Amino acid sequence: MKQYDAAVTTKGTNGMTGQLRDLGKAAVALALIAAGATAASAADLGAKDDAIKLAMLEWSGQHISTHIAGQLLQKLGYKVEYVTAGNFPQFTGLSDGTISASVEVWMNNVGDVYPKALEAKQIEDIGKLNLETHEGWVYPKYLEAMCPGLPDWSALDKPECQKALASPDTAPKARFLDYPADWGSRAATILADNNMNLTAVPSGSEGALVAEWESAIAAKKPLVMMFWAPHIALAGVDVGWIKMPPCKTPEAAHCITPPDVDKIVWSGFGKKWPAATVLLQKLSMDAAEQLKIMQRVDKKGEDIDAVTKEWLEKNEAVWKPWVDAAKG
Amino acid sequence: MGVGRESRAASTATFVRRSYVFIDGAFAMTTATLNPPARADIQLAPSLALWLALLAFTAVCLALRDALPWLVTYPKDWVLPAATWINVAADAFVALFRPVFRAISAGLDMPMRAIQVVLQWLPWPVVMVAMAAISLRASGPKLAVFALITLVYVLGTGYWRHSMNTLALVLLAVPVSVTIGFALGVIAHRLPRARGGINACLDLMQTVPAFAYLIPLLLLFGFGPVVGLIASAIYAVPPMVRNTMLGLEMVPEPLKEAGLTSGCTKRQLFWLVEVPQALPQILVGINQTTMAAFSMVIVAAIIGGFEDVGWEVLSSMRKAQFGQSLLSGGVIALLAILIDRITLGFAQEHSPGRGWISLRGLAGGLAGCLLAALALRQFMPELSNPVPGSLWLPQLNAVNQVLLNFVRDHADTLEGIKDTAFYCLMLPLKVGIVGSATPAIWGFTLGPVLTAAYALLIAALTALATSRASWAAGVAVIVGGIILFFGFTGFPWPAMIALAGGLAWCAGGRPVAIFAVLSLLFILLTGLWPFLMQSAYLCALAVALCLLIGGGLGIWASQNDRVSAVLRPINDTLQTMPQFVFLIPALMFFKVGDFTALIAVMLYAIVPPIRYVEHGLRNVRADVVEAARQMGSTPSQLLWQVKLPMALPVIMLGLNQTINAGLSMLAIAAMVGTRDLGQQVYVALGKADTGLGLIAGLAIALVAMMSDRIIQAWSKQQAA
Incomplete structure (x- = not known):
């Protein structure tokens, strides 16, 4: 479940996100200082007999990042537990240490709970996962035959494309499938900014987006919808991303930018598990690799633990430096 | 009955x-x-x-709806910021009472984890035998076979661990709900004055969707399965209360008098006369409570934290994997039916299961199961743990593919069905004939001729209904005709509230009418x-x-x-x-x-x-x-x-x-x-x-x- 929230938080949006970003930076800086301070005893595992509880959220990519983090922590000598958690409920868990860490938090989808917990110093942002993300209006490639001029956004306003995309509930306008209502929506402002002849239909849930995407592709029907990558539904499909018009203002409500993905820990994490903190700070994830593993788990039904283990064996060069840093 | x-x-x-x-x-x-x-x-x-007055009022509202747009669209400025007030109050409440609720949470978490550990520890063959024995006692060999089939299915899906977690939640939610429900039922029975309030509470507990209170529960009780437990209990208590009340009410007066004359104390009268008499009804209550708790566990899974089957259903829904969701949903459906039949069997006085195995035999069997569990864990651990992962993955993918192929082959038919239903049924009700009859939607506009024809049609139908049935039927036709013409979303709210109030008045008199009007006003004032x-x-x-x-x-x-x-x-x-x-x-x-x-x-x-x-x-x-x-x-x-x-x-x-x-x-x-x-x-x-x-x-x-x-x-x- 990815969610865009800035649009909902009204006027102060930009200032707010800016502030958040600064806070995040400050947190990283602090964490780095803390890491430096403990560098002398960096190999200090801390309370290694208490299991580190990693949040398993609602989407498969996050499961993979989490399992990789978990297995690396085990290599250091920690016990790891995976705790399923909803994307918002997790912050309640992280705030009191019921959940120790969450390694793939999409910052466009943290709601009002996150800034509150961050401000109260109950949770800590320990840096970016460096996952290369993409967000925007996606369509199946065959749509280009029905809407000449794609991927440029202006193609959507042409009559033949309008006709292809129209549906009874939006007619005579074209239909654009938007994020669920509870994720907040930028479509309204962006459509208005550019006088686009589209009606945004809220989708209700991630499942609804995926179901409609898959059925459209199966029947080769036209569809344009708001989506993000990496996502398993896009694997193996020829997709195009609409080239959006320039943003009217850089504010989040008028602009779609690739979302940041951060690693969040419970505020007591650093003190309790120093070496683990260093490792998680170093942890990063490549989107293409994540998608490959995702396909094996979701489409072929392979065991996530086995697949991630195999990946770690093959890619020691990637994670060796992180573990070494943690060991000091 | x-x-x-x-x-x-x-x-x-x-x-x-x-x-x-x-x-x-x-x-x-x-x-x-x-x-x-x-x-x-x-x-x-x-x-x-x-009714004539109400219809006249409706007509006035409709006539004025263009001149006074607030008749249709309740102005935003008039909305009471009730949500904000509640949030302020809730924040204060949570800050003040969080320690208390967290303590309750901790107190409930421990037994739940314990049940979970035990259920996970029990080797699956032992669970199967034990469940079969319980089912046999509950309702005979048919159910025992059904229990075995269910559990073999659960094992095959690879959701055994998840299912045991779900059961752990239910196993704790049920005694908690039954105890609270029984106590409340007795109170309501004893204090007729409290009955009204208790009944209203029960109504709310059963009709407010659980999604609505998961967030406050989360804030109060903290992240974890206890939230699911509490949500289950909220939903599962009412049937127990209602059945307890009903059971106690049905105890014959002479029986109580006989008890009193033979020198019962009040306590003896209650436990030895009333409760045994009410027992069949109370057992029905336990059955309903169990089922309600079970249904809520799935909804509460949205919080996470427990690795239960509900979570798996939600996960497959998120990925739009029909096969997988059918598989995990099937686990829930089968377990639900099994638990229902077992509790129902125990609730029946003369269930066929009684002849098959005595209570002592069942107890002995279960004790034997425990010994077998110890032995299995000791000597054959490989038989104790279920295989992770589903055996049927290729079939699941095939199911998904079949579904997509169907969509591919029949896309146009399906779209036709949807469009027809949308144009002919949904749109007229939503925006009315007045809103549907546009060139873009129906392909024609509503001229005076067509409007007159519609009015004539409704008039004719009204006359027919009045002559064949009653004038009430005639009024119903007129109201229906007006709503269909203007649509739900284009209907003036004062008229809608007045009509609903009128309907409630006719059905149940003043109290019901007041309730209806106040409810609608609440929704109006809160901007919904x-x-x-x-x-x-x-x-x-x-x-x-x-x-x-x-x-x-x-x-x-x-x-x-x-x-x-x-x-x-x-x-x-x-x-x-x-x-x-x-x-x-x-x-x-x-x-x-x-x-x-x-x-x-x-x-x-x-x-x-x-x-x-x-x-x-x-x-x-x-x-x-x-x-x-x-x-x-x-x-x-x-x-x-x-x-x-x-x-x-x-x-x-x-x-x-x-x-x-x-x-x-x-x-x-x-x-x-x-x-x-x-x-x-x-x-x-x-x-x-x-x-x-x-x-x-x-x-x-x-x-x-x-x-x-x-x-x-x-x-x-x-x-x-």
Whole structure:
């Protein structure tokens, strides 16, 4: 479940996100200082007999990042537990240490709970996962035959494309499938900014987006919808991303930018598990690799633990430096 | 009673109030046998003048709706910021009482983890044998075989661990709910003054969707499975209270007197006379409570933290994997049916299981199981742990592929169905004929000629209804005609509230009318009116179609045993399978939108009309039917003029259940992109907005309670 929230938080949006970003930076800086301070005893595992509880959220990519983090922590000598958690409920868990860490938090989808917990110093942002993300209006490639001029956004306003995309509930306008209502929506402002002849239909849930995407592709029907990558539904499909018009203002409500993905820990994490903190700070994830593993788990039904283990064996060069840093 | 039994047969997802069924079932059966129902308009006939005034008022509102736009669109400035107030109050409350609730949370977490550890520790073969033995005692070898099949299925799906976690939650939620429910039931029985308040609370607990209060529960109790436990308990307590009350009320007075004269103390009288007498009813309550707890565990899984089956259902819904969701949903459905039959078996005094195994034998068997478990863990650990991962993955992918192939091959047909339904049914109800008759939608505009023709048609129908039935029927036709013309969303709210108030007045007099008007005013003042109209249009259409289709199926099933036998497992599946499962194919066939939401709501709400119509028709007094036959009624006369009128009270109960089922599905239908009250609940859950969630949840509950009161009062009026 990815969610865009800035649009909902009204006027102060930009200032707010800016502030958040600064806070995040400050947190990283602090964490780095803390890491430096403990560098002398960096190999200090801390309370290694208490299991580190990693949040398993609602989407498969996050499961993979989490399992990789978990297995690396085990290599250091920690016990790891995976705790399923909803994307918002997790912050309640992280705030009191019921959940120790969450390694793939999409910052466009943290709601009002996150800034509150961050401000109260109950949770800590320990840096970016460096996952290369993409967000925007996606369509199946065959749509280009029905809407000449794609991927440029202006193609959507042409009559033949309008006709292809129209549906009874939006007619005579074209239909654009938007994020669920509870994720907040930028479509309204962006459509208005550019006088686009589209009606945004809220989708209700991630499942609804995926179901409609898959059925459209199966029947080769036209569809344009708001989506993000990496996502398993896009694997193996020829997709195009609409080239959006320039943003009217850089504010989040008028602009779609690739979302940041951060690693969040419970505020007591650093003190309790120093070496683990260093490792998680170093942890990063490549989107293409994540998608490959995702396909094996979701489409072929392979065991996530086995697949991630195999990946770690093959890619020691990637994670060796992180573990070494943690060991000091 | 029969209705209670009938609908009790397996339903996890019974958001519907089953104890109501039961109590009303008892009421309906007695009244039905006493009094052949009379026409609605004879008793308590409201003055025609009232309706004429209401219609005039409606006409004025409609005439002014262009001049005074606030008549249709309630201005934003007039909205009370109730959600904000609630949030402020909730924040203060949470800050103040969090330690208390966290302590409760810790206290509940421990036993739950303990049960979880034990269930996970038990080797699966032992669990199977034990469950089979329990089922044997509960209701005989058939159920024992069913238990084995269920558990083998669970093992094969690879969800054994998850299922044990779900069971752990239920195993703790049930005793907690039963204890609280029993205590409340006794209090309500002893203190008639408290009864009104307790009943209102129970109504709320059963009708406010759980999505609405998950966020405050999360803030109070902290992250973890305890939230799911509490949510289950909230939903599961009411049936226990209602059945306890009913059971205690049914204890014969002479028996109590006999107890008193033989020198019982008050305590002895209660525990040795009243409780044993009420026991059968209390056991029914335990059965219903268990099922309610089970159904809620799935909804509560949205919080996470427990690795249960509900989480797996939700995960597969998120990935739109129909095969996987069917697999995990099947686990829930089968376990629900199994638990239902077991608790029901123990609730029956003369279950066939009693002859197969004695209680002592069962206890011995279970002790043997424990020894076997120890031995297995010690010597054959490989047999103790279930295989992770599903055995049927290729089949699951094949199911997904079949679904997609179907979509590929029939895309145009499916689109045709959707478009037809949308243009002909949904749009007119939503925006009215006035809004639909545009060049873009219907291809023509509504000229004065067509408008006049429509008015004439309604006038003719009104005349027909008045002459054939009563003036009340005529008024109903006029109101329906006006709503259809202007649509739910274009209807002035003062007129809508007045009409609803009038309807409530006719059905139940002043108290019901006041309740209805206040409920609607609450929704209006909190700014949820547009969402209410969206819900009203969706639910009204779903209920009407369910009555039509489900009623037809029910009539068919009442006359044909084979149809009845085919429908029964379908009904069971529709009621026990988590509704999320059906959302995936519905979405793939019909895309995001109101039509898919309609399908989702109907799939759940169609069960009560099938069951109640069949039950009502099958239980019409045989002597009356025989008499009618003797007088030379044709089968169709028999059906329409004898059986259906006589079964009307039971059918009205079915209508009540249908409306409740439809409303309870709104929060789940939100996942396919509606814009109604359910979506507001869901949005509040997404944004962790306690206030909005509670208000929208309360709005749904008020509508449910309002329609419930109107229908109950109306059918009581009928019977009187």
